Amino acid sequence: MKIYITLDYELFFGSKTGTPEKCMIDPTRRLSEIVAPFDIKFTCFVDSGYLLALKRQKKEYDILERDFEIIKEQLIQLTRSGHGVELHVHPHWEDSFFDGSQWQINTERYKLSAFSSSSVMDIVQSHTDVLKEITGRAPVAYRAGGWSAQPFPPIGKALENQEIFVDSSVFPGGFYTSDHQQFDFRAVPAYTTEYRFSEDLIHPDTEGKFKEIPISACKVPPSFYWKLAGRKFFGGADHKSYGDGQPIRLSKGYFEKLTRTSIDVVSMDGYKSSFLEKALKRYVKHTSNQGNFVILGHPKAFSSYSLKKFQRFLEKTAETHQYSTFQ
Numbered sequence: 001m002k003i004y005i006t007l008d009y010e011l012f013f014g015s016k017t018g019t020p021e022k023c024m025i026d027p028t029r030r031l032s033e034i035v036a037p038f039d040i041k042f043t044c045f046v047d048s049g050y051l052l053a054l055k056r057q058k059k060e061y062d063i064l065e066r067d068f069e070i071i072k073e074q075l076i077q078l079t080r081s082g083h084g085v086e087l088h089v090h091p092h093w094e095d096s097f098f099d100g101s102q103w104q105i106n107t108e109r110y111k112l113s114a115f116s117s118s119s120v121m122d123i124v125q126s127h128t129d130v131l132k133e134i135t136g137r138a139p140v141a142y143r144a145g146g147w148s149a150q151p152f153p154p155i156g157k158a159l160e161n162q163e164i165f166v167d168s169s170v171f172p173g174g175f176y177t178s179d180h181q182q183f184d185f186r187a188v189p190a191y192t193t194e195y196r197f198s199e200d201l202i203h204p205d206t207e208g209k210f211k212e213i214p215i216s217a218c219k220v221p222p223s224f225y226w227k228l229a230g231r232k233f234f235g236g237a238d239h240k241s242y243g244d245g246q247p248i249r250l251s252k253g254y255f256e257k258l259t260r261t262s263i264d265v266v267s268m269d270g271y272k273s274s275f276l277e278k279a280l281k282r283y284v285k286h287t288s289n290q291g292n293f294v295i296l297g298h299p300k301a302f303s304s305y306s307l308k309k310f311q312r313f314l315e316k317t318a319e320t321h322q323y324s325t326f327q
Contacts, residue, residue, distance in 0.1 A: 001287070001289055001293045002292050002323075003293045003317065003322065004295065004326070005041075005042035005295050005323065006043045006045060006168065006295060006296055007045065007299055008088055010024070010047035011024070011103075011245060012246055012247050013090070013105050013107060013248050014105070014246035014247050014248050017103045017245045018244040018245025018300060019067075022245075023242075023245055024071065024299050025070055025074055026242060027243070028074065028078075029074070030242075030302070031299070031307065031310075032078070032081070035314065038318045041084065042083055043325045043326055045087065045088035047145070048087060048089065048128070049145075050093055051068070051071065051130045052130055053093045053096060054071075061098060061100065072134050075134050076134065079136070082325075084327050085131060085139065086139045086143070086326055087131060088142075088143050088145060089127050089144060090110070091112050091115060091123055092105065092107045092110045094109065095109055108180065109180075110146060110148065110180035110181055111144070111145070111180065112144065112154070112155055113151060121158045123158070124158035124161070125161065137327075141166040141167070142155075142166065142167050143167070144169040146183075147169050148183055152200060159210075160209070166211050166212075167210055168213045168294060169215075170188055171217040171263075171265045172190050172192050173185060173188065173190055174217060174263060185214075188214065190219075191282070191286040193283070193291030193292040193294075194211065194213050195212050197211075213292055213294060214292075215265045216266040216283060216292075216293050217265050218275070218278075220261065220263070220275070224275065225257045227271065228271045238303065238305040238308075239303050239304075242300065243302075245300065265296045266279045267295065268296070268302070268309075269306060270301055272306070273306040276309065276310070277316065279293075280293055280313075
């Protein structure tokens with residue numbers, strides 16, 4: 001199979017965002033050191049709204065100037081090393097600001113559908129421009145913040161304007177709705193690994209101009225989440241995330257995962273990395289070892305445990321599967 005390692009390169013969006021060093025720079029560097037001996041490349045879906053927020057205020061605060069420069073330096077190095085740098089849009093940065101000591105995050109408009117069509121066009125263009133300015137290379141793929149890529153037509157027009165025709169926001173069977181976050185991928189069959197589409201990203205169209213490369217997803221039993229919670233609270237230093245911020249509190253969903261089988265993305269974050277080998281075996285079985293296996297990761301959620309597990313995963317798969325980026 002073709003394996004994609006994809007990272008949502010971002011801060012936390014809760015009451016404490018954390019620092020770029022702990023949430024992005026250091027864990028991404030650790031991963032780059034792990035993949036280097038295998039000559040494997042990964043893809044960073046960069047939260048470009050954060051970069052624009054830094055640019056807006058970096059003349060006011062030296063700390064923001066420094067943060068922008070260290071992120072810029074890493075993205076340039078990743079690009080030169082052959083890793084992918086792609087577009088990840090969290091539009092709530094349009095309404096968020098730095099108050100001199102910390103970021104004040106406003107998630108009232110967390111998804112692009114909260115903005116007008118003309119604003120979506122402007123947001124996608126400015127977010128694309130800042131990545132091109134830093135890396136010297138245009139992004140070719142997009143991932144929606146919080147997977148909230150619906151309705152797609154206004155987003156699609158903006159992406160087409162930037163000549164971006166690959167989406168990787170969908171995960172088969174996924175569903176969530178709240179005041180600020182919403183996606184419904186239940187119409188996408190399990191183990192779907194690629195398809196073309198036009199205006200509706202969950203309905204294939206062989207003549208569609210866009211290509212969907214979904215994040216891989218599997219059914220997960222409640223026992224897994226009980227173990228995950230146990231490792232998180234009692235697992236010690238090995239299970240402590242590198243990121244130093246706090247996530248958004250979900251209004252619902254986690255209790256259901258503790259009580260019944262659910263569908264979740266294939267992830268290299270924390271204890272979820274222990275499920276990688278089993279998930280790949282399922283995809284190999286259901287797809288006759290054809291198509292794509294897309295792993296999702298968040299550097300802020302990496303831990304010593306997860307990176308050790310991921311290194312072992314690479315050791316077992318590097319010679320038998322093809323690793324790729326969207327470029």
